[in-house]
Amino acid sequence: RAEIDTKTIFRVTRIEKPNIIFENDDLIVVDKPPYINSDEIQRQFKPAVLLHRLDRETSGVLMLVKNEECRQKAIKEFKKDKVYKEYIAWVEGIMTEPIDVDKPILTTKKNNRAISNVSSKGKPARTEFFPDIVSGGKTKLKCIIHQGRTHQIRTHLRYIDHSIIGDEQDGRRRAKRVMLHAYKVRLLGMEFVADEPKIFKDFQ
DSSP states (O other): OOOOOOOOOOOOOOOOOOOOEEEOOSSEEEEOOOOOHHHHHHHHTTTTTESOOOTTTOOEEEEEESHHHHHHHHHHHHHHOEEEEEEEEEEEEEOOEEEEOOOOOOEEEEETTEEEEOOSSSBOOEEEEEEEEEEEOOOHHHHHHHSOOTHHHHHHHHHOOOTTTTOOOOSSSOOSOOOOOEEEETTTTEEOOOOOOHHHOOOO
16 A cells, blocks of 8 residues: 655646636537646536537637537538637747648557547648737747648648647646637627637736
8 A cells, every 4th residue: 555755745736617608599609728628528518518629738718519400500611611629829939931731640548548640641731820919939829730630730740840838748848837828719690709818818
């Protein structure tokens, strides 16, 4: 039986609750906190189902659908790449010019974990990166994704050697959280925005 030292200090991180950004008869759109699985959000808003997913560590716009008719319409928009998805990220290194990464991504499962890499055997994926602020060897970016593959932004940023700050898998610089936030989505003539977290604004 293992015993814990009485001097051990535990730090409990409070996980925020998702805030509803928008709701009508078809959709519920929430601002997902970091460090909560998209599936857990779905359980909280049953019987609505997820229209897409965000990584566990990523915060921001997450959409759930209430009926099959709306789900099918939305899926068609996703398949045609007609859904605008904009993220905010703080990354390692200095980026002064926009970069457009159009590289296929292959995702494999290992030990019940998804691993994504740029690969000629992968599915098409394109991400546009626009630098916003450069400060202390790091850059704040606007990221616009097309297709929407698993870990797409992380994978493309790693490929160009600008890993997301706070990402233990890819990044080197530590932070209180993974510095990636789903800021804006446009779908079926509607626009949804999840306000930029305070830590992103102050992270300089």
